[in-house]
Amino acid sequence: MATETIEFREPSARVNLASFAAQPAAPAAPSPPAEDLQELHGEKLVLNMGPSHPSTHGVLRIVLEMDGEIITKATPDVGYLHRGDEKIAENMTYTQFIPYTDRLDYLAPLANNVAYALAVEKLMGIERQLPPRCQHIRVICCELARISAHLLGLGAYAMDVGALTVFMLTFTEREKIYNLCESLTGARFTTSYTRIGGLMRDTPPGWCDAVRKFCDEVAVNFDEVEKLLTRNPIFVGRTKDVGIISRADAIDFGLSGPNLRGSGVEHDVRKAHPYLVYDQLEFDVPVGSVGDCYDRYLVRMEEMRQSVRLLRQCLDRIPGGADNKSGEPVNVDDGKLVLPPKQKVMTGMEELIHQFILVTQGVNAPPGEVYFGAENPKGELGFYINSRGGGTPHRLKIRAPSFVNLSILPHLLPGHMVSDVVSILGSIDFVMGECDR
């Protein structure tokens, strides 16, 4: 029997898959009583996990086929949260789609807003014209979103493997990020902050100082979380050498973000193809060495520290200073792209025309096609826009990192135990709003 070859003292016991393949299927007919026990040993049990299960972080369903406690086959079933975002995008202007991007990776809406705006701006060919203040604010948004998403990912992950306290700690900090979002955008959750060619508005007075204060506080929080997890024997036992993704597999399955870097691939879109002002900022890209759940945890932990580093640099460098005393613009200076200030609409003829055209027809995009990928907390969020000119995309495809990251599960899960599934799912850190679109 295959089960006899397993070394159970290792939590990560992986069995030789070939032995499963060679094993004949259990006969359905009742067998003589003498052989009963033997036959029961080989019988496969099908276990349905999700779509409503605390560790699936949303509505992911996995059908697990098991031999005892060892998984022999895993079939993920996604789509429970499918809303047809791509279809919706084809039926509205580019600007109207911004609120829908909030609901992709709903743990980091600001980062989605920025990625989408940059994709449309690439199509328009104006990404180099963005004012520096706008670019700095966008980087701050992205990094705040990264910290927020990773804090939730870590808190929920720790809770899944039995450490409840971490969740309380990280959620205290997330609450502060939500407060920052609220004062910046007016909404805590569905931010819709970016516009094509700029931002909804400049930072409110005192906001930059609040971010700076947050940076100091969250750094302390990271230390506390690390103290609770990094050398915690239970956490290490549940994650180390579990769910190893080799470097070649990570690339072949198109993983991105911390999952790719956890497997030792030094690829970060912010470094490889810098957008915004990332090329002027100093930060390190952490990579793992083994590719197990523990490595992915460490990568996320370090990424948050790097995000704080980026935030501090941006706050120091932001043109116009914290409260924009010198009146630096945050929008591209082009009436055909960005809505004019409201007070001018009713007094200026040109502004009125621009307002009318932009609201009714949207920005006039050239025909063509672009792909833009941004390094989001979950991985590379890409937008493929196929335009035939005018204010609506002919086709907008969203490359959702969570969708791609989850596609490795049928390859990764077999050979692990049921308890490891919880650990692996938490370390992949997906969000179904983005996966199902």
Added chain:
Amino acid sequence: MPALEFANQLRAKFRELVSAPAEFRGEVTLTLADAGRIAEVCEFAKKSLGFDYLLDISSVDNYGDDPRWTVVYELYGIAHGCHLRLKTNLSEEKGELPTVTSVWRTADWHEREIFDMMGICFRGHPDLRRILMWEGYPYFPLRKDFPLAGKPSEMPDVAFTKKAPLEGGPFVTLPGGKDTITREPRVRVPEN
């Protein structure tokens, strides 16, 4: 520009199968004349040109034009950091092209999604099932002739709608309308 060099190498190898590279916003796009050879070209791009990372596969419905479908492959090489787009068209009658799952395993779910949303088949795909919609759903929702409001479908026990989800609803926009007057969300009387 390195992406252009890779494009030229592909052209040198496959000659008239691959079109001249088109550049737009710093991205290089190649169009394949024969969709049936996409797997072969991808294999070469991966093995010889180092495009080991498949970013995405998208599909476009050119409704009203012939050929109707365009399948778009976004290739990337982790080592050289170059992005290349491969495109191929196929007609509605054919509606089938070879899978690239043997080249990149990540193509598995992308192809399933295209099959689910557009109804394009991938020959040789190991597990071509619907992925986002439920098993047995009769339509392909991303096609241009599928209305935004949805279509009624009858699937007892799974999903059962007598009316389409948004039929006649207040927030239905019409696809393809050139101006907001035709596209604006409003109550619409269902046709027929």
